[in-house]
Structures are given as C-alpha cells and as structure tokens.
Amino acid sequence: xxxxxxxxxxxxxxxxxxxxxxxxxxxxxxxxxxxxxxxxxxxxxxxxxxxxxxxxxxxxxxxxxxxxxxxxxxxxxxxxxxxxxxxxxxxxxxxxxxxxxxxxxxxxxxxxxxxxxxxxxxxxxxxxxxxxxxxxxxxxxxxxxxxxxxxxxxxx
Amino acid sequence: xxxxxxxxxxxxxxxxxxxxxxxxxxxxxxxxxxxxxxxxxxxxxxxxxxxxxxxxxxxxxxxxxxxxxxxxxxxxxxxxxxxxxxxxxxxxxxxx
Numbered sequence: 502x503x504x505x506x507x508x509x510x511x512x513x514x515x516x517x518x519x520x521x522x523x524x525x526x527x528x529x530x531x532x533x534x535x536x537x538x539x540x541x542x543x544x545x546x547x548x549x550x551x552x553x554x555x556x557x558x559x560x561x562x563x564x565x566x567x568x569x570x571x572x573x574x575x576x577x578x579x580x581x582x583x584x585x586x587x588x589x590x591x592x593x594x595x596x597x598x599x600x601x602x603x604x605x606x607x608x609x610x611x612x613x614x615x616x617x618x619x620x621x622x623x624x625x626x627x628x629x630x631x632x633x634x635x636x637x638x639x640x641x642x643x644x645x646x647x648x649x650x651x652x653x654x655x656x657x
Numbered sequence: 658x659x660x661x662x663x664x665x666x667x668x669x670x671x672x673x674x675x676x677x678x679x680x681x682x683x684x685x686x687x688x689x690x691x692x693x694x695x696x697x698x699x700x701x702x703x704x705x706x707x708x709x710x711x712x713x714x715x716x717x718x719x720x721x722x723x724x725x726x727x728x729x730x731x732x733x734x735x736x737x738x739x740x741x742x743x744x745x746x747x748x749x750x751x752x753x
Binding site for chain 1: 695697698699700701703705707711712713714716717719720721723724727729730731734735737738739741742
C-alpha cells in the first residue's frame with residue numbers, strides 16, 4: 502500500500518533553520534514541500550512569531566518571506582481547541598508551547614519538526630504522550646526515508 | 658566514454674562527478690543537456706533529483722544574505738523566537 506502524503510508541522514525554529522542553511526535538513530523538508538512530496542503546515546501563532554521576528558530584523562523582506570512560504574506550499578492550520586491546549590499545558594513547563602503543540606494535534610499532523618531542545622526535544626514524557634513523532638529535521642528525514650524509500654542496506 | 662546502463666532506474670557516477678542518466682529516463686522526462694537539477698538530500702544515502710531550480714532556494718537567498726549581513730545566526734534567531742513565544746496568547750484557540 503502506498504503511504505499517504507504526510508502532514509508535517511513546522512515549529513518556528515525549523516522555519517528559520519530552513520532559511521539559514523541551504524544544505525541542512527530543514528531546507529530539504531521545505532524542498533519536499535515545494536515538490537508536493539509532503540504537506541507542510543504551521544499555526545497562526547507560529548506564523549505570527551516568524552513574521553514578528555522578521556519584522557524586527559528585516560522588515561523589507563516580509564514580502565519575500567510570504568512568497569517563500571507560498572513556494573513551499575505551507576498551509577496555516579486552524580486555531581487549536583481550548584481543551585487540547587489545556588491538556589498539553591499539564592505536560593509543559595512553558596505554557597505558550599501548549600498553543601503550538603495543540604495546533605499540530607488539532608490538525609492531525611503526522612510529524613512535528615523543531616530544533617527546540619529546551620522545551621520540546623528534551624521533554625521525553627511529552628514526546629511519549631503526543632499522537633505524532635516530534636523531532637529534528639534530521640529525525641523527520643529518517644522517518645520519511647523509512648516510509649518512502651527502499652529499505653536501507655545495513656552498514657558495511 | 659560513458660557505459661550504457663541497462664536498467665532505467667540506475668545511473669552511474671563517472672569521472673569529475675558526471676552522472677549519466679539512462680536515455681529512456683531522459684526521454685521520458687524530456688531532460689535535455691543543460692537541464693538544472695535540484696538535489697534533495699534525504700539522508701541515509703538517499704537523494705531525490707528534481708529537474709528544475711526550486712523557488713524555495715531562490716527565495717531563501719535574499720533572506721539568508723540579509724540576515725547574515727545583519728550578523729544574525731540560527732542561535733540568535735532561536736533565542737529571539739524563544740522570547741516571542743511568550744507573546745502568544747489564549748485568544749489563539751478555537752472552541753468551535
């Protein structure tokens with residue numbers, strides 16, 4: 502059976518990693534989005550974070566950011582349900598993160614891509630409780646390969 | 658001289674990094690000499706070839722150049738984003 506197109510949720514850290522490195526895993530993920538291999542998504546809160554950051558750093562490049570997100574076919578998902586946010590807040594030390602994760606849960610994401618070690622990657626109990634894997638861009642690519650490429654040969 | 662590869666799903670890397678794609682594959686995808694490819698590195702030795710330059714790469718260039726010129730790095734932006742997250746608020750939920 503052919504696997505369905507994955508829905509991949511991007512944290513704001515992954516968005517900026519994709520801009521700042523042409524060879525890193527995050528850029529590969531954006532490329533996969535542009536060629537339609539995966540569906541990329543962010544929440545309104547993530548988009549606001551990215552826009553606010555760029556507005557402070559490079560206000561003249563906001564239009565380029567919009568075109569770039571459009572090129573990668575990044576969709577903005579609906580706001581999360583309050584009940585989902587409340588449930589996740591119990592597992593997080595930093596309350597605003599619940600809003601971001603809850604948006605991915607409400608959107609039925611297949612994978613959450615982040616570089617945030619402090620709040621997400623280092624929180625093993627949280628990761629175990631989520632309905633999708635949460636990992637770095639490299640983790641996502643390994644997950645993607647396992648589904649969409651022939652089985653890898655063991656190292657020689 | 659390039660050797661012919663019988664299987665359409667195979668290609669051979671030759672001297673100086675030249676990759677010869679089978680003729681059947683070139684014909685099927687209308688690949689002409691001079692076609693530019695984007696290589697998507699999936700890791701684990703898996704590569705995806707896309708026969709065009711992607712917009713995400715072209716559009717990221719001015720963003721990367723401008724951020725670099727301002728002395729920004731991934732570390733500085735991640736620290737900034739960490740502070741930004743505290744500005745999200747409860748109205749960003751949906752009870753529908």
